[in-house]
Amino acid sequence: MSAPDxxxxxxTRxxxxxxxxxxxxxAFAAVLFLGLLGYVWEPAETAGEVPAAAATVSE
Structure with a gap:
């Protein structure tokens, strides 16, 4: 049943x-979601790179 008038x-107003x-x-939720993706996403290491933990050890 719908309204008569x-x-x-x-x-609309x-x-x-x-x-x-x-x-x-x-829009705010989309910005937060994209920020979360940017925070969580880490690129895969390539074969030529040395991990940061191994580079700091000198001996």
Whole structure:
């Protein structure tokens, strides 16, 4: 059952703020997720590189 007197223009104005808020929260979550991926992701070591722990030991 739907509302008998739906004013689409009025509903558009009333929902604009919450929709913008949801979009901002989704954008913020995406930035946090990309930051997490950048923090967690480590490139694979190549055969020619010396690990940092082995390079600091002199004897």
């Amino acid at each position: 739906t004013n689409v223009n009025k509903q 009333r929902h604009r703020g919450p929709i913008i808020g949801i979009a901002l929260v989704l």
